[in-house]
Amino acid sequence: MWLMFFNRTQLSEKWSIHNEIQDRSYDISHKEEQLLLRFGINYHIKKNLWLTAGFGYIESYPPEGVARPTLIEHRIWQQVLHTHFLGRVVVEHRGRLEQRFVGDQYRDRVRYRFMATVPITRERMAPKTFFATAYDEIFFHFEDTPYDRNRLYVAAGYQFSRAVSVQSGWLAQNFSGKTKGYLQLGVFANILQPDK
Incomplete structure (x- = not known):
């Protein structure tokens, strides 16, 4: 199960801050798999086109019965986010670059989410508004073989207000030749400027 909290605090028409916390578990019993804290600064080129740069701190815990220490990762990241409409459907494209300091190793990674x-x-x-959402995200790195992982997600949610929504769904992650499913619950609580 992945529990997720996302916040965007709008500072001005052009600038906002991104914050998120993700508590990821191996299964429903809540045996911790990973803690992810991510922070970023957004620059809004247009209402539907943003650039972001930020930092992430990730702790990855070993599975039960595996004798290895917690792995710490420090991550610098940059992304571009573009949204548009296809009829009633909101379409989002997200490209992200990551510079990852994983334990004593350095890795680069690129991600694309539709x-x-x-x-x-x-x-x-x-x-x-009740809504349905789905995405596919593919990850590549530049070391070893390029393919890293793929995530396919489907969910239902409810938009309470301009600033607050929740969604819950199922994520299938393919990694190292195996696919594992996760139940996800996400809360999005933003601090936005009033409509003009």
């Missing part, structure tokens, strides 16, 4: 969100109870995404 996401689509469909409002169910309204014509457009708005407060008091």
